[in-house]
Amino acid sequence: MDEATEDMRQLAADGAGLLAMIEALRDNEGFTLTPLRLLLALDEAFGIPWTEARGLLVLLDPDLRPIGPAGRTWRSGSRRCCGGPDELWDSPTSRGVIW
Structure with missing residues (x-):
């Protein structure tokens, strides 16, 4: 896991x-x-608690690919997804993670 987390940080x-x-x-x-x-x-x-990060899973299929068109679902640098609540993105973005 250490290598994977270092790769994610990079x-x-x-x-x-x-x-x-x-x-x-x-x-x-x-x-x-x-x-x-x-x-x-x-x-x-990134120190993102599971209770916050698990909300991302509803946006992904079982193979962890975006549900729906990727361009519509994920916007680089955006804190919104599919018109969803901003609070889902507040904590991860404030920690420097770009969703």
């Missing part, structure tokens, strides 16, 4: 969004991507 520092981080985890042969492990990685990498 991607965030480079300005990558959540979908890019998920794809990097998916491509990491030493990491088994599951919804639970994604939540754990977000917690370890």
Whole structure:
């Protein structure tokens, strides 16, 4: 998990969004991507509590791909998703994570 969390921190520092981080985890042969492990990685990498991060899972299918068209669902640098509540994005964005 340590390598995966360091990779996520580096991607965030480079300005990558959540979908890019998920794809990097998916491509990491030493990491088994599951919804639970994604939540754990977000917690370890950025200190985002599971109670906050689990709200992201409703926006993803079981394979952790966006539900609906990616361009419509995720907007780089935006704090809104599909017209959803801003509070879902407040805490992660305030921690420097670009969704």
